[in-house]
Amino acid sequence: MKKYLNAALHKLTVLLEFIISFVLAAGIIILLVQLILSMPNVPDLNIYPNYEDLVETCFNLIIGVELIRMLYQHKPSTVFEVLLFAIARQVIMAHNNPVSSLIGVISIALLFATRKFLFIEFDESEKIIFRATTKARIVNSILHVHIPYEDEQTLYDVITKRFEQEKTEIGVGASTFFDNFGLRVAKMHNGKISRIEVIRSIH
DSSP, rough: HHHHHHHHHHHHHHHHHHOOOOOOOOHHHHHHHHHHHTGGTTOOOTTTHHHHHHHHHHHHHHHHHHHHHHHHHHHHHHHHHHHHHHHHHHHHOOOOOOOHHHHHHHHHHHHHHHHHHTOOOOOEEEEEEEOOOOTHHHHHHHHHOOOOOOOTOHHHHHHHHHHHHHTTTOOOTOEESSEEEEEEEEETTTTTTEEEEEEEEEE
């Protein structure tokens, strides 16, 4: 029951993120059209958009686009890019004292240093444990993966057959990988596989 609830909540969050992304994208498109239509006003510094308005609006639109990417990609690098553009906008647009500008530049440098030395390739995946006796077709239906199976094969049947083909020794932690997902032995009881972890990529 918990697995079905988790799958339903996952679908709901994906749908909500899609709706939010769509609304944000629609707003950005409308603002972009308005900006394009008002471009003849740029030479007049007393009418919107003057040069500073143009640069600020463009920065805001770029940040909005990066927010959309962050919503559907779920990657640390997209968070980095949103922060980078936000700080760059503040440094360029805010005509504060030199100390504030220096702090902004240092912040950007720290972001790049963090990306270079602290970022790793995160294991961006979803891991769900099933009973080994769960039918492969049911897992495919829940997680929208494509576990190859015949008739009413269980996860146990699939993973043991795969281990035989790959000559993999069966034990806790033993894994086999397909195109965008993997199967891993999560638990054994009396020398037999009892729980299998399905590792699904969320890219």
